[in-house]
Structures are given as structure tokens and as C-alpha cells.
Amino acid sequence: MPLLPIRLSVNSEPVTAEVSADTLLSTFLREHLRLTGTHIGCDTASCGACTVHVGGRAVKSCNVLVAQLQGEEVTTVEGITPADGSLHPMQAAFRSCHGLQCGFCTPGMVMSAIDLVMHRPHATEEQIRKGLEGNLCRCTGYHNIVKAVQHAARAMGR
Amino acid sequence: MNAARASFIGQSVERREDYRFLTGAGQYTDDIVLPRQTYGYFLRTPHAHAAIRSVDVSAARAAPGVLAVFTSRDLAGVGGLPCGWLIKSIDGSPMKEPRHPVLAEGKVRYVGEQVALVVAESAAQAKSAAALIGVDYDVLPAVVDTATAAGNGSAVHEIAPDNVCYTWGIGDAAAVDAAFAAAAHITRLSLKNNRLIPNAIEPRAANADYSRADDSYTLYVTSQNPHVERLLMTAFVLGLPEHKVRVIAPDVGGGFGSKIYLYGEETALVWATRRVGRPIKWTAERSESFLTDAHGRDHVTTAELALDKDGRFLALRVNTTANLGAYLSTFGSCIPTILYATLLAGQYATPHIHCRVQAVFTNTAPVDAYRGAGRPEATYLLERTVERAARELGADPAELRRRNFIRSFPYASPVGLTYDTGDYAATLNRVLELADVGGFKARKAASEKRGLLRGIGYSCYIEACGIAPSNIAGALGARAGLFEAGEVRVHPTGKITVFTGSHSHGQGHETTFAQIVADKLGIPIEDVEIQHGDTGRVLFGMGTYGSRSLAVGGTAILKAVDKIVAKGRKIAAHLLEASAEDVEFSQGEFRIAGTDRKKAFAEVALAAYVPHNYPLDQLEPGLNENAFYDPPNFTFPAGSYVCEVEVDPETGRVQVDRFSASDDFGNVINPMIVEGQVHGGLAQGIGQALLEGCRYDSDGQLLTGSLTDYALPRADDLPRFTVETAKGTPCTHNPLGVKGCGEAGAIGSPPAVINAILDALAPLGVRDIDMPATPYQVWQAIQATRR
Numbered sequence: 013m014p015l016l017p018i019r020l021s022v023n024s025e026p027v028t029a030e031v032s033a034d035t036l037l038s039t040f041l042r043e044h045l046r047l048t049g050t051h052i053g054c055d056t057a058s059c060g061a062c063t064v065h066v067g068g069r070a071v072k073s074c075n076v077l078v079a080q081l082q083g084e085e086v087t088t089v090e091g092i093t094p095a096d097g098s099l100h101p102m103q104a105a106f107r108s109c110h111g112l113q114c115g116f117c118t119p120g121m122v123m124s125a126i127d128l129v130m131h132r133p134h135a136t137e138e139q140i141r142k143g144l145e146g147n148l149c150r151c152t153g154y155h156n157i158v159k160a161v162q163h164a165a166r167a168m169g170r
Numbered sequence: 171m172n173a174a175r176a177s178f179i180g181q182s183v184e185r186r187e188d189y190r191f192l193t194g195a196g197q198y199t200d201d202i203v204l205p206r207q208t209y210g211y212f213l214r215t216p217h218a219h220a221a222i223r224s225v226d227v228s229a230a231r232a233a234p235g236v237l238a239v240f241t242s243r244d245l246a247g248v249g250g251l252p253c254g255w256l257i258k259s260i261d262g263s264p265m266k267e268p269r270h271p272v273l274a275e276g277k278v279r280y281v282g283e284q285v286a287l288v289v290a291e292s293a294a295q296a297k298s299a300a301a302l303i304g305v306d307y308d309v310l311p312a313v314v315d316t317a318t319a320a321g322n323g324s325a326v327h328e329i330a331p332d333n334v335c336y337t338w339g340i341g342d343a344a345a346v347d348a349a350f351a352a353a354a355h356i357t358r359l360s361l362k363n364n365r366l367i368p369n370a371i372e373p374r375a376a377n378a379d380y381s382r383a384d385d386s387y388t389l390y391v392t393s394q395n396p397h398v399e400r401l402l403m404t405a406f407v408l409g410l411p412e413h414k415v416r417v418i419a420p421d422v423g424g425g426f427g428s429k430i431y432l433y434g435e436e437t438a439l440v441w442a443t444r445r446v447g448r449p450i451k452w453t454a455e456r457s458e459s460f461l462t463d464a465h466g467r468d469h470v471t472t473a474e475l476a477l478d479k480d481g482r483f484l485a486l487r488v489n490t491t492a493n494l495g496a497y498l499s500t501f502g503s504c505i506p507t508i509l510y511a512t513l514l515a516g517q518y519a520t521p522h523i524h525c526r527v528q529a530v531f532t533n534t535a536p537v538d539a540y541r542g543a544g545r546p547e548a549t550y551l552l553e554r555t556v557e558r559a560a561r562e563l564g565a566d567p568a569e570l571r572r573r574n575f576i577r578s579f580p581y582a583s584p585v586g587l588t589y590d591t592g593d594y595a596a597t598l599n600r601v602l603e604l605a606d607v608g609g610f611k612a613r614k615a616a617s618e619k620r621g622l623l624r625g626i627g628y629s630c631y632i633e634a635c636g637i638a639p640s641n642i643a644g645a646l647g648a649r650a651g652l653f654e655a656g657e658v659r660v661h662p663t664g665k666i667t668v669f670t671g672s673h674s675h676g677q678g679h680e681t682t683f684a685q686i687v688a689d690k691l692g693i694p695i696e697d698v699e700i701q702h703g704d705t706g707r708v709l710f711g712m713g714t715y716g717s718r719s720l721a722v723g724g725t726a727i728l729k730a731v732d733k734i735v736a737k738g739r740k741i742a743a744h745l746l747e748a749s750a751e752d753v754e755f756s757q758g759e760f761r762i763a764g765t766d767r768k769k770a771f772a773e774v775a776l777a778a779y780v781p782h783n784y785p786l787d788q789l790e791p792g793l794n795e796n797a798f799y800d801p802p803n804f805t806f807p808a809g810s811y812v813c814e815v816e817v818d819p820e821t822g823r824v825q826v827d828r829f830s831a832s833d834d835f836g837n838v839i840n841p842m843i844v845e846g847q848v849h850g851g852l853a854q855g856i857g858q859a860l861l862e863g864c865r866y867d868s869d870g871q872l873l874t875g876s877l878t879d880y881a882l883p884r885a886d887d888l889p890r891f892t893v894e895t896a897k898g899t900p901c902t903h904n905p906l907g908v909k910g911c912g913e914a915g916a917i918g919s920p921p922a923v924i925n926a927i928l929d930a931l932a933p934l935g936v937r938d939i940d941m942p943a944t945p946y947q948v949w950q951a952i953q954a955t956r957r
Contacts, residue, residue: 048201049194051423053371054456058877061371089194103192107184110846114676115191116372116423122192141886148877150371150424151676153853153915154885156846 020081022047023091029078037073037081038062041088049089049119053148060147063120064088070127072146089119092126101167102126102160111160113151121147121157129165137162178685178695182842185681187674196421199375199390200453207377208237210439210452211296213286213303214461215278218312218533218870219324222276222285226304230288233302235295238446240287240438242273248441251432251497252406255504256647257336257529265336268327268531270497272407272434272441278307279326279496280535281872282461287438289446293453312533312870316362316493317470319530326496326531333531335494335503340511340585341524349485349522353476357559363547364941365468365493365864367874368540369882370675372423373459376436379449386414387443391436393419393703394429394673395713398650400705402432402500408441415440416706422675426854427539428463429675430715431500435462460875465864466540468493469506469547473555481565483574485522486514488551492529492537499538503529508646509544509634509716515583516552517594517630517808518574523584533870539715541854541916542633549631550941553921557628561932567628567925568607572598587634589806591899597832598630598810604892605812605830613814613827622816624827625930629811631918635910636721636805636901653800654718655710656726658687658734660793662779664772666691666698668730671711672723673703676850677912678843679719683727685839686906690731692758693771709796717910720839721805725904729797737793741777742769744785805901805909809833813922817930822949824860824927826889833914834898837907841895844911848893851915857883858916859923863942881942 015030022045029044041047041064050073053061062073065087092100099107102122112118121144128135128143135143140161141154149157190196227239250269257265269275274285286303290296311324313333321332350356370392377390387410393399396417404412422429439450454462470491476484492506511525556574560567575594582588610626617624637643638652657669668687672679680700688695701707714723735755742760743750746767754763761768769777777784778793814828831848838844861881865873874880881887900907920941927943928936935955939947 042201046203047194048198049196051198051372052200052453053373053423054877056456056876056878059371059456089192093193099189099192106192107188110185110842112188112191113678113846113850114370114372114424115187115196115421116198116370118191119194137890138886141888144885148371148882148884150369150426150854150882151850152846153849153851153883153891154888155849155891158885158890 016079018078018082020083021085023087031078033077033079035078037076037078040078041073047088047090051116051119053116058148060124061117061120063123063147065123065127070124089122102129102164105160105164105167109156109160109163111152111157117147117149121149125161125164129161129168133165133169135165178689179839181685181840183681183685183695183840185678186684187678187680198372198421198423199377199392202377202390202420204377204379204449206448208289208291208446208448208450209293209296210450211288211293211300212284212435212452213288213300214282215274215285216281217278217307217309218281219310220278220307221310222274222278223306223308225286227286229302230299233295233299235291236288236299237291238289238442239303240273240442241285242271242275245272245441248272249407251434251437252402253498253503254500254649256649257338257503257507258647259336260339265503266327266330267498268329272437280533281870282458282535284434287442289442289450314532314534314866314868314870316468316491316530316532319493319532320528326533330531335529335531337526337528338507339524339526342522342584343524345522346485346487346524350476350487353484354479355477355563357475357555357562359555359558360472361551361554362940363467363469363471363550364858366466366540366858366862367460367864367880368426368428368463368466369459370424370426370428373454373456374429374433374463375453376439377449377451378436378439378443380444386416387440388416388418389436389440390418390420392422392429393417394422394425394675394715395711396673396703396705397671397711398713399432403437403440407437419673419703425675426541427466427543427715430713431464431538456877457875460880461872462535464499464536464538465495466537467547468537471551473551475555475559477559481563481570481573483518483520486520488514488525490525490527492527493532493534494529495532495534495536497536499536502536502538504647505539505544510548512585512587513545513548513632513634514552514585516549517576517632519576521584525585534866541851542913545633545913546917546920549629549917550921553629554924557925568598568602571628571630588803590803590902592806592808592834593899594630594808597808597834597896600894600896601810601812601830601832604832604894605828607812610814617816622818623930624814624816625926625928627813627922627925627929629918629922629925631914632806632808633913633917634804635717635807635913636801636904637716637718638804639802640800651800652712653798654712654723654726655796655798656723656730657709657796658727658730660734660775662776664693664697664775667701668698668727669701669708670723670727671708671713672719673714675714677714677719677847678840682720682839682843683724686724686728687731690728691771692756717807717912720906720908721901721904721910722799722801724906724908726797726799728905729799730795733795733797734793737789738771738774740789741774741784745769745777745783802903807833807835807909807911807914809914809918811918811922813926815923815926815930817927817948819934819952822945822952824943824948826856826923829889830892832894832896833911834896835911836898836900836909838895839908844895845893847911848915849891851913852891852919853883853888855916855919856888856923859920859941859943861887861942
């Protein structure tokens with residue numbers, strides 16, 4: 013398969029690469045850039061563990077080809093993490109509300125939740141549950157995830 | 171300052187592992203890439219039952235990037251995967267133990283069984299090459315259905331021509347018969363416990379690396395118990411020296427039982443890495459998880475409960491057929507026996523119980539422990555039966571349960587367990603308040619106005635956790651000990667590294683165990699680090715399952731802390747020129763009783779490593795202690811759950827509107843983590859009741875083989891939970907007084923949900939429904955009453 017030149021931004025850093033046309037964004041992040049915070053939990057775009065932001069919107073990175081992202085801005089869980097050891101308000105809320113257990117779905121869940129709160133800052137519990145239905149968590153029963161999103165929405169609104 | 175320091179035990183300390191998980195810095199098996207990494211792919215059979223006539227790997231071997239292709243012919247001399255528990259039939263004969271090959275040998279016995287391993291430079295090359303392998307199959311009739319597998323005509327294994335692995339029994343059948351003969355009322359129920367697919371969100375993965383330099387192996391693997399994995403793999407299958415194999419289970423993304431077992435895949439990788447001379451990594455695709463992770467449950471049962479005229483339980487008779495799948499998985503044999511029938515007394519003083527279990531082989535994936543493991547099956551049948559009895563007798567279901575509760579402890583049940591303590595009325599009374607049962611009538615009326623049927627269902631569960639007393643387990647057929655090991659290493663500065671044989675894959679051990687150690691030593695929690703999951707660093711371990719980590723693993727750590735304190739007292743006594751008997755330890759200080767003469771913990775640690783002023787003639791330098799803890803009994807967490815559902819009679823859709831739980835876990839170290847464990851268990855239990863059901867067709871093809879066909883609960887499928895951990899009755903036989911909490915939700919919730927649905931549908935005449943109660947199932951049940 014011929015290699016395609018690609019230029020995009022990942023976590024605010026310019027990235028240039030040559031990729032085969034069938035390279036998924038999830039594979040590119042994990043294997044080419046070694047950004048392993050983006051996890052792969054399924055092969056049917058059902059679990060959401062690989063969720064990242066493209067142009068500020070949550071996207072399942074297993075469902076996008078890198079070749080589609082010429083000039084785009086991609087943000088992963090590593091990209092929302094402050095360098096000073098603190099946490100994004102959404103990450104902080106997940107910790108204080110115990111919204112994670114094994115941690116595998118967590119980066120994708122956090123990226124979806126940020127998108128949700130950015131675009132629906134006053135979402136009701138029902139809207140939050142609907143908004144997160146693309147992300148599977150097998151550990152928490154979602155109870156504390158919903159609580160975390162509500163907490164983060166208040167923190168992010170300030 | 172120290173005197174004012176609050177205890178860490180009982181505090182909702184935020185989890186220390188969370189920072190790395192939240193920032194994407196966790197290290198899961200698939201995140202690890204080794205120098206000169208290669209990739210493995212397993213060719214799997216598309217047939218449930220077939221003889222392999224021939225396998226042609228020549229084209230695959232010649233494909234781009236391929237380094238090697240292996241089949242069972244290459245693995246000559248490799249043993250079968252062992253089963254860790256011997257069950258004997260009623261007639262005394264041992265269970266049938268067919269060979270469980272690493273790669274299929276001569277026959278394939280379930281769809282997805284691995285036939286060949288391809289190793290290539292990239293995962294994509296390995297997968298492409300696998301498609302070039304030609305396997306000539308002679309397809310045989312498949313045995314699939316649990317209820318009809320015995321004597322089906324087609325045998326899964328030659329050594330079990332009737333497909334029966336064992337027929338096992340427990341209890342006094344004659345006493346049960348006599349009690350039934352004298353009963354005023356008998357309640358009968360036939361039910362299925364639906365087969366489940368665990369679906370940890372992290373798929374199974376392994377990365378095996380042989381080092382020629384020192385003739386050693388390192389295996390990174392998604393495991394709940396790396397030492398057990400190593401022991402089974404080296405001693406029973408590959409014949410490798412145990413001390414030359416290091417098994418590391420790094421961050422593991424959920425297990426729920428499915429990562430306890432020794433699987434063929436990682437075993438094949440360890441075998442192959444030396445032949446290839448490079449590390450080999452394999453990560454399951456989700457489709458492979460569905461096909462090959464050990465499944466759970468799959469029982470077909472009839473239960474009969476005899477009651478006297480006052481509604482007292484006289485006897486319980488249970489007949490179960492359990493599906494073991496195609497092979498005996500690591501603990502497959504003990505789940506539908508030892509972990510199931512011994513729990514059939516539940517919370518009730520039923521004097522006579524008998525249970526017979528026929529376990530069958532089928533052409534389906536192996537079945538083993540899945541969250542709860544046997545105990546959910548016992549609880550489901552018992553709590554469904556009790557609720558039906560209440561309905562038949564016109565009794566209040568809570569009241570009927572209360573009338574039959576065990577009230578004096580210790581209680582020796584007729585099925586072999588001795589409950590040390592409990593207060594079942596307390597959790598029942600509390601959950602009735604939490605659930606606002608008094609307001610149910612008004613809520614039901616309000617639902618009716620909206621055209622919905624509202625129902626309420628109860629469940630009072632018990633579980634045997636803290637697995638397990640090794641001698642009792644051994645007498646029951648266990649081929650392993652079930653203790654736990656811990657090491658407390660005090661560094662010269664007084665900082666501490668704790669090594670535990672338990673394994674955390676979501677449970678928060680790095681926090682909970684640190685709370686215990688910091689509390690007992692009176693030092694800052696920041697001074698304590700918890701290490702787990704690496705046979706190269708941890709002395710030994712039996713791992714995490716059966717809600718055992720805190721009760722068994724935590725106690726082992728505590729025993730090691732006790733030894734540290736005991737030695738510290740001797741060191742302090744020397745430094746203080748006192749006798750050790752006069753030195754007491756509290757709040758991080760060794761002090762001569764009744765004086766202000768004292769040494770801080772860190773001063774004593776330093777003296778142990780710089781032993782200039784030190785009783786070298788009596789004491790070794792250093793401050794490092796190991797402990798192994800073997801529990802004298804199981805622990806018995808128990809609780810009461812109430813579920814309220816709304817059913818739409820037009821569509822059959824069930825919505826769980828309220829779910830309330832009152833659990834007695836004994837003492838609690840970290841309430842936040844405990845509640846989180848209950849939430850997760852409830853989600854899996856409600857998932858079993860409403861959504862999740864593994865289906866094979868009659869040819870043994872898995873119909874529910876993807877996340878689009880098998881419904882895991884999503885955020886909008888579940889309610890907000892009302893969960894309260896009762897003050898509780900501390901376990902009487904471990905020093906922490908803890909019982910375990912990881913499985914309770916999954917054990918207690920399914921019958922509460924189904925009982926609620928049946929309560930809602932009772933006015934329509936629906937008496938029975940099987941799990942999962944999907945809209946289709948419920949709608950069908952409603953339609954059936956209208957015919």
C-alpha cells in the first residue's frame with residue numbers, strides 16, 4: 013500500500029508522517045506516536061475507550077483514518093493533562109468522585125465527558141447518561157461517573 | 171502532632187492509582203513494546219466440533235514478514251492446561267478430565283479454539299498470513315444445549331461418552347425427602363441462569379520474551395494472579411523451571427474472573443518465544459474475547475422448597491445441570507459445586523438441604539468463575555423460590571424471609587459451611603427504609619396513570635468470600651493452597667514498600683492496603699508504597715478473586731506489620747536501654763510505658779540498617795518481614811436489596827427506577843471504594859437480569875459475538891443506586907474484621923430485578939420469566955397470558 017504524507021497537530025505539537033491509507037487514528041496514536049493513553053477495547057466502534065478530540069469534538073479514534081485528518085487538531089488524554097502534575101477539572105472530578113476503577117475505559121470516558129460538558133454545560137443527569145452511552149465502563153456502574161461529570165460541569169463553568 | 175492524627179481506617183481516601191489512569195500513564199500489557207518485538211496471531215476454528223484432517227501452513231510460512239507458524243504438532247511434549255479442583259461424583263469416581271490442549275490436537279471442540287499460532291514482524295502480517303493456512307476439517311455434530319447435553323449422542327470427549335463430567339451431590343437426601351413428606355406447602359420452580367460473557371474492557375493480552383543470556387523468560391500478561399499463572403504454566407504444562415520464568419501482570423483493565431485462568435494463548439507464546447528468539451506479543455480482538463474468554467453461569471435448575479403451615483422453611487431440594495463448556499478451565503469444576511451448592515442455605519435456617527449437580531461438556535467456550543461464581547446462581551434460585559413461596563402463600567415477601575432468618579451464630583448450615591456472624595434482620599430493615607417501601611403504593615398508582623406497571627422485588631443474599639481455608643478447600647478437592655502472602659520492607663529512612671500477592675485490577679489495593687499499613691504504623695500514608703503483580707518482586711501470591719484480597723491479602727500484610735512492630739520494639743528497647751516488654755508502640759512511636767522516653771519509627775528503622783548501637787548478638791540487622799496468612803474460615807458478607815421497576819406492557823420494556831442496597835461487609839477500610847465495588851457489581855447483576863445473554867445456535871456458532879449483539883449495560887440503561895454499607899457485624903476470625911465486597915452486587919441483584927418484574931406483571935398472570943428479561947422476552951410473557 014502506498015504511503016501518504018500527512019501533517020496534523022497532536023496535543024498542540026505539529027506531527028508529520030507517512031502513513032498507509034488504512035492506518036487508523038487509534039493505531040497511529042498508540043504505535044507511531046506511542047501515546048498509549050488512548051486504549052482499544054473493541055473492533056466495532058462500540059466501547060469508546062479510544063475516544064479523542066478532533067477539532068474539539070469527541071471522536072472514536074478507531075473509526076477515523078489518519079489520512080482523513082490533514083491539517084486537523086487532535087487532542088488525546090495526554091494532551092489535556094497539565095504538565096505541572098495537576099489535573100484537568102474533569103480528571104480531578106473523576107478522582108474525587110471515584111469515577112474510575114481499572115482505568116481502562118477512563119481516558120476515553122474523560123474525553124467524551126469533556127466534550128459533553130463543553131457543549132452542554134447544564135446537562136441533566138438523564139442527558140449525561142444519554143451523552144455517555146457511547147462509552148462502556150464495566151467497573152463503576154456509571155453511578156460515580158455521572159456524579160463526576162456533574163461536579164466537573166460546575167468546576168468548568170466557573 | 172501524631173496523637174491528633176486521624177485514623178486512616180474507615181476514611182474515603184482518594185485513590186493513589188488514579189493519577190496515572192486519568193492521565194493515560196497506566197501501563198497495560200498492550201502498551202508494552204519490547205526491543206525486537208514480534209506479533210502473534212491465533213488461527214481459530216470456525217467450527218464448533220470437527221476432526222482436523224490436515225493443516226497446511228506452507229503458504230503462511232512463506233508470507234511477507236512471517237517468522238514462524240506453529241501447530242500442536244510442533245508442541246510435542248507440552249502438557250495440557252490443568253484444572254485446579256478435583257470434584258468426585260456421588261459414586262466416588264473422579265470427574266472426567268479430558269486433555270485441554272494449548273493448541274487444538276486432532277479435534278476442535280468450540281468455535282474460536284486456537285489451531286495455529288503465526289508469528290510475524292507486524293500484527294497485520296501475522297493476521298494476513300493466518301488466512302493462508304489451510305485446515306481440512308471433518309465437521310461433527312455439535313453439542314450445545316445445557317439441558318440436553320447428557321447422552322446427546324455426540325460426544326465432546328471420548329473419555330466422557332455421555333458428556334457428563336461428574337454428577338455431584340451435597341446434603342442429606344433422605345432427611346430432605348422426609349421433610350417434604352411432612353410439608354404443609356411445597357413451592358416449585360424451574361429456571362435458567364443465563365450464560366454470560368465477562369467482557370472486561372481491556373481484552374486479554376500477553377507479551378512473552380525469552381532471554382538467551384540467562385536462559386530466562388518474562389511474560390507480561392493480563393492476569394489476576396501472576397504467581398498461579400506461573401506455577402501452572404511451568405510445573406504442569408511447559409516443564410520449565412519456575413524460578414526462570416517471571417510473570418508480570420501490570421495494570422490490568424478489569425478481570426471479573428476472566429483473567430484468573432491459565433489460557434492456551436500465553437502458554438503458546440512462552441513456548442514459542444525461545445524458538446523465535448524474539449519477544450512475541452498478542453492482544454485479543456474483542457471478537458476473540460467473546461469467543462475464548464471463559465464464560466460464566468449457564469445453569470438449568472429445578473428447585474423445591476418445603477414449608478410448614480407457619481411458613482417456616484423445612485427443606486430445599488435442588489437439581490442443577492451446569493455447562494462446563496468444551497474443556498475444564500482452571501477452576502471450572504468447583505464453581506457449580508463448591509462455590510454454588512454450599513450457599514443454598516442463604517440467610518435462612520432451613521434444616522435440610524440437598525443438591526445434585528450434573529456437569530456437562532458441550533461444544534462451547536469453557537465456563538468458569540465470573541463475578542460471584544456459583545454464588546449468584548445459588549442466590550438467584552433461592553431468592554426466586556422464596557419470593558414465589560411468599561406469593562403462593564399470600565405472605566409479605568420481606569416478612570416470610572424475616573421469619574426464616576438465621577439468628578444465632580456461629581451457624582452450621584446443612585450444606586457444609588459455618589457462618590461466623592451476621593445480622594440479617596438489620597440489613598433487611600434498613601433496606602426497607604432506604605427503598606421507601608412505604609411509598610411504593612403511591613408510586614405504583616402514579617405509574618399506572620402513565621400506563622406503566624410498577625413492581626417491587628426483594629433479595630437477601632449471602633456469599634462465602636475470603637477464599638479460602640486451604641485445609642477445607644483441600645478436603646473438598648482443591649489442588650492448591652488458598653492463603654495469601656505479603657512482605658513489608660522498611661527502608662532505612664522509615665519509608666515502606668509493601669509487596670502483596672493480591673492483584674489490583676480496579677479494586678484500589680494501592681490505596682486500601684496503604685491505609686492499613688499507615689494506620690497500624692502511625693506514619694503518613696505517603697510513606698507507604700504498594701507493589702503487586704510481579705513474580706520477580708513479590709515473594710508469592712494466590713491472586714485476586716472471590717472477594718479475598720482484603721480479608722486474606724490484607725491480613726497477610728497486617729501480620730507482616732505485626733512482625734515489624736515486634737522487632738522494632740526490641741530495637742527500641744535496646745536504644746532506650748529498657749526491656750522490650752516495657753516498650754509500647756502507638757502512633758508511630760516506641761515508648762517506655764508511662765514515660766516520655768521514646769524513639770520514632772524512622773529512628774528505629776535507621777538503627778536497623780546502621781546497626782552501630784544495636785543488639786547484634788540477639789537480632790539480625792534490617793527491618794523486613796514476610797507473612798503468609800491462611801484464613802481459618804470463609805467470610806460471610808450478606809445484605810438485602812430492593813429493586814423497583816416500571817414495565818411498559820405495550821413494548822415489554824423494563825426500566826429499573828430505584829435500586830437500594832444495604833450490605834454488611836463487616837469493617838470497612840475505605841467506604842468510597844467499597845461503595846464503588848457495590849455499584850459495579852449491581853451493574854453486572856442488573857446487566858445479567860435485563861440485557862446480557864450469551865447465545866449459541868444449534869451448530870455451536872456464537873450468535874452474541876460482538877458488542878453490537880451482546881448488550882453490556884450502558885450509562886442510560888442503569889439507575890442511580892442507593893447503596894449503604896451497614897455498620898455491620900465484623901468478621902470474627904480475621905484481625906481486620908473484614909469480609910469482602912467485590913461480588914456482592916452481582917450476587918444479590920439479579921433476583922431482586924426479576925422478582926420486581928414478576929411483581930409488576932403478576933396482575934396480568936405472568937408467573938415466570940427467564941433472564942435476560944429483554945423487552946422481547948417480557949412482551950412474549952405478557953402475550954402468552956393472553957392466549
